[in-house]
Amino acid sequence: MNTVIQLDRIDREILKELQVDAELSNQELAERVGSSAASCWRRVKALREAGVLGPAVRLVDPxxxxxxxxxxxxxxxxxxxxxxxxxxxxxxxxxxxxxxxxxxxxxxxxxxxxxxxxxxxxxxxxxxxxxxxxxxxxxxxxxxxxxxxxxxxxxx
Amino acid sequence: MNTVIQLDRIDREILKELQVDAELSNQELAERVGSSAASCWRRVKALREAGVLGPAVRLVDPxxxxxxxxxxxxxxxxxxxxxxxxxxxxxxxxxxxxxxxxxxxxxxxxxxxxxxxxxxxxxxxxxxxxxxxxxxxxxxxxxxxxxxxxxxxxxx
DNA sequence: CTGAAGGTGAAATATGGATTTCATACTGAC
DNA sequence: GTCAGTATGAAATCCATATTTCACCTTCAG
Structure with a gap:
């Protein structure tokens, strides 16, 4: 259990983008990572289900x-x-x-x-x-x- | 400068909710903090413009x-x-x-x-x-x- | 008391995005 | 080479949500 999950270039770019801005739309995300909105959406869904992609939180200024x-x-x-x-x-x-x-x-x-x-x-x-x-x-x-x-x- | 901003009970509850889940809709947020969607939306907008509410980020599992x-x-x-x-x-x-x-x-x-x-x-x-x-x-x-x-x- | 300023909620409006479908392209096993 | 399994992109569909408007309160200074 807890095996490290293998990702391709696009998955990695999706994670990079979403780690910095959780508000990106699939459309915008797809353009940034060089993929289609549909494919991107399916990848995000899979990453979420795998537990790699966790909750979105809002940062505040302490x-x-x-x-x-x-x-x-x-x-x-x-x-x-x-x-x-x-x-x-x-x-x-x-x-x-x-x-x-x-x-x-x-x-x-x-x-x-x-x-x-x-x-x-x-x-x-x-x-x-x-x-x-x-x-x-x-x-x-x-x-x-x-x-x-x-x-x-x-x-x- | 950098004065501490004064918030009422509802603002504080909004911040509490959004710090934990940035994906809440205004509707849902309004219900949780006991306000209307419109009012809530205006507060969130103001909090963002004041810089209190920062970016939404997605957490991943290291x-x-x-x-x-x-x-x-x-x-x-x-x-x-x-x-x-x-x-x-x-x-x-x-x-x-x-x-x-x-x-x-x-x-x-x-x-x-x-x-x-x-x-x-x-x-x-x-x-x-x-x-x-x-x-x-x-x-x-x-x-x-x-x-x-x-x-x-x-x-x- | 009165009127201005600012905040509120309900409802109308506008807009954008999530999700699915489908035909196609790729991959690896045999 | 072929077939099963799987991922892809474009377009259609289905939703929900953000955003605005407006009539109404509340507060407070004069």
Whole structure:
């Protein structure tokens, strides 16, 4: 299972286009990738059914909405047994200020990406929210000074 | 400039819905947020013009496309003067395996999010790509063992 | 109280796009 | 070489949706 799916040139171009602009019509898409609208539509349908092509989402501007502070927070657990990990992960799923969480190799156990309003707000999120969890031993926050690059698309 | 924009309850609900599903029709959207299609459409238009509502993108499944390895790579620069930073940032913009790059506080200067095919491929990206840049003094990679949480939406 | 400004919902209108059909072209197995 | 299986493009069909209009409220300044 989870085999990598084989794509031809046109499939790849379809994915490239749609990763950047989900609003393209089949007509326009077909022209860009050099195919017909019908064929293109069938390919998109197949890619969706294969699970390669996921949901379309609308991006918003965090700064304009008062969510100007990005923070990466590394977490070390007191113990890494299954129960505490599982409990922690369920807990993180509920924290809406945490937009991403990765289990990572190295000195730390988890890497959290948090979007806060400002420093004061981050204090709330961290102290009253996340660090409340008692499986956590230790944490370290890195504040984002500037977003140099940010894209939701992956290379093909 | 860059003032935070004030939204009412309905605007916020519109943003919540659209952040998760960009394909909603105005009709459906209106029902969900408890408004009329016309009014809803005017709000969406205004939110777009204000820049709050950005582009719609289509997410893909990296694993199914053979991009199963996420890595976070911290970078320390030899010097942090304007020229080397600027050159490095331009350089990163061109690296398509780097999906995100942040300038951060703390011991390191930059945090890179890289999407690679596998370890062997990451060696290529890092050694033959990124570390080639001669403004870099030092780097440290953390490999993602598992994605616990990943969302493109921010809380409102 | 009055009138201007701005937002609202229902309904009319316009427009564009998704989806299917069909005849044809390609591919690989035998 | 032939046949089954599969993908293709053009055109026809079927839909739904965006967008506008208009009469009506609400708010608030004077």
């Amino acid at each position: 700064a304009l909405l008062g969510r100007g502070l990005d923070v990466f927070c590394e977490i070390r657990m007191k113990s890494q047994n299954r129960e505490s990990r599982s409990a922690f992960e369920d807990f993180i799923a509920l924290q809406e200020d945490v937009v991403a969480c990765y289990s990572i190799s190295g000195d730390w156990d988890y890497l959290l990406h948090i979007v806060a309003r400002d420093m004061k707000d981050y204090e709330r999120v961290l102290m009253r929210g996340i660090l409340n969890h008692d499986a956590i031993a230790n944490s370290s926050s890195k504040f984002v000074l500037r977003r140099i690059k940010f894209q939701t698309s992956i290379p093909l | 694993a199914l496309l053979g991009r199963g390895l996420d890595v976070f790579c911290e970078i320390r620069m030899k010097s942090q003067n304007r020229e080397s930073r600027s050159a490095f940032e331009d350089f990163i913009a061109l690296q398509e395996d780097v999906v995100a790059c942040y300038s951060i506080s703390g011991d390191w200067d930059y945090l890179l999010h890289i999407v690679a095919r596998d370890m062997k491929d990451y060696e290529r990206v890092l050694m033959r790509g990124i570390l080639n840049h001669d403004a870099i003094a030092n780097s440290s990679s953390k490999f993602v063992l598992r994605r616990i949480k990943f969302q493109t939406s921010i809380p409102l």
